[in-house]
Amino acid sequence: MRVVIFCWEYPPRIVGKLADYVSNLATQLVKNKVAVHVVTYNDVMTGISEEANGVKVFRVDNPVRTHVNLLTWDLTLNQEAERAGASIYYQLRRKVDLIDVYDWHFIPAAVTIKNALGIPYVYSVDSLEDHRSPGADAPFNMAIRGIEWLGFFEAQKVTAKSEWMRSEIVRLYKVPAEKIAVTSPTAASWVKDVLAVYKSASGGSEAQ
Template sequence: MRVLMVSWEYPPVMVGGLGRHVHSLATELVAAGHEVVVLSRQPTGTDAATHPSVEEVLDGVRVLRVAEDPAHLEFERDMVAWTLAMGHGLLRAALTRLCPGWRPDVVHAHDWLVAHPAIALADVLEVPLVATIHATEAGRYSGWLSSPLSRQVHSTEWWLARRADTVITCSAAMRDEVAELFDLDPGPIAVLRNGIAPRGWRAAPGMVEAASRRYAPRGEPLLLYFGRLEYEKGVQDLIAAMPRIRRANPGTRLLVAGTGTATDMLVETARTHRVRRSVRFLGHLPDAELAALLMAVAAVVLPSRYEPFGIVALEAAAAGAPLVASTAGGLSEVVLDGETGLSFAPGDVAGLAEAVGTVLADPVAARARAAAATARLANDFSWSEVAVSTAAVYAASVYTAAAAGGPIELGRPKIPTGNVFGR
C-alpha cells in the first residue's frame, strides 16, 4: 500500500516517544514492501532561509520536511496558532510538492497536532483517514479541562477521532479512555502496541563500568528515571519517596534523565524533601550513554500518574534493567507485577518506596524479573508484527471509508463542566 503518514515529529526532530514510534513503524512498513511517505516539519524556531523544505529518503522512507512559515509564532507561547500554522505549511507542501504526482491509499495521522492537514488531505485526495491517538489532553490532567487551551486541544482530538475512518490506540487502557472521551464504540478501535528493537539498547561492558564509576563511585545503589519531565510522569512522587528509600538503603542515589516543563518544580521538590544532593538531573542523554546507564543501575523507576503506553518500559527491558512502575494506563499491560517487574498504584509514595526496597533487598530476584521482561519483547512487542497489524488496519479502513460514504461534517463537541471521566 501507499501510505502518507503525518506527524509533527520525526527524527531528528524529536519531542517525546511519538517520533520514535512513527520512525520505527514507517521503516518496518517499508521493509514489508509498502511505500511510505512521512510528512513532517523542520525544527521549531527555524525558517525557510535557515531550514528550507527538503525531501530525502532515509531507511527506505521518503520524508518531506517542511519549513516553518515567516510568522513569529512560538510553540510554548502560541500553541494553537503555531499548530495551525504548522498544519497550513504541511498541507501546502503536500499539495504542491508531493501529491501532484503521487496519491496515497491511506492517510495516517499521529495525534491532534496534525489533525487539520491530515483531515484536509484525506478529504481532498478522497482516501481513508486512520488516526493514532497517542495520548489525550483530559488524560494528562486527570479528566479536568479547566483552561481554554485544554478545551481547544480536547475539541481537536474529538474532531480527529470522530472524523477518522479507523482509530488506533497503543493499549487497551487508551482504547477505553478514547472511547469514553470522544463518544466512540470501543469495539472498532484497534489496539496496536508499540514495539521495540532490543539490539539498540545494549552497551559495551566498558561503558557500563564507566557509568557505574561516574555515578556510584563507592558502589551506592542507583535508581534511574528517564523520559519527559512533566507533572503527569510522577517524578515528584519518586523524589518524595527518596527519604524512605534512603533510610532503608543508605546512600541510594536517583538519576533523572530528560527535559521538560516540570524541571524547576522537580528540583524544588528535591530541596523540599531534603534529598537534593542525592538526586542528580542529567538532562537529555544520547542513546549510547543512556543504554550504558540502564545496564548499570539497580532499577529503573517509572512513577507515571498518566501513561498511555510506556515505551520507556520497553527500552529499560531491552537493556535488562529491573523495572518498578506504576499501574497507570498502558504501563499495567507492559509491566506484569511480580513477573516482569514490580508495580504500585499511581501517586502511592509509600507503595513506590516499598517496591523499590524489594528490588534493592533481593537483586537476584530483580534480575530474574528483568530477564523475563527482556524475553517477552520478541513475542509481544515486535515492530515487524506491529507493522503487519497496521497494514491490516489500513486495508480494512478502505472498506470502512466506503461504507461511510465519504467524509462527514461535524459540529463542535459539548465540553461538560467538571471532570470529563465517569460522566
C-alpha cells in the same frame, strides 16, 4: 500501498517518544512494501529527503514566526503540512491510499485533505489532552480536545497502543469501540496489526 504519515516529531527532531516510534514503524512498513512518506515539522531542515531506510521525509517549517500560544503555532503549521501532503499526492499522480496521523497536531490537515481529495485517514493515538493536562478546562485545553474530537469523528479508523487507551478513547470521546484497533508496539504482530488497519481503512481487504 502508498501511505502519508503526519507526525509533528521525527528524527532528528525528538520531542517525546513518538519520533522513534514513527521512525521504526516507517522502516518496518517500507520492508513490507509500503511506500511511506512522512510529513513532519522542522525549523532547520526543510524540504524533501530520502532517508537511508527508504522513507521519504518532507519537513516543513512554520511561515509565521511569532505566536501567542501553541494553538496558533499549530494552526498555521497545518497549511504547510497540507501543501506537503498535496504535493506528494499530485506527484504520485493522485494515488495515495491513506494518511496516518499521529496525535492532534496535524488533524486539521488530515481532515481537510480527506474532505477535499477523498483520502481516508487513520488517527493514531499516542496520548490525549485529558491525560496530558488532567482536569484542565481552560478554553485552550478545550480547543485541543475539540480538535481531538474532530479527529476521531472524521477518521476512518483509530489506533491505540493498549487496551487501556482504547477504553479511554471510548470513555472520553464516545468513539464506537469497533472503530478502534489496538496495535501494541510490544506485540510480535505489531507491523501486521498496523498493516491490517491500513488495509481496512483504505478500503482494501482486512485479511492478510
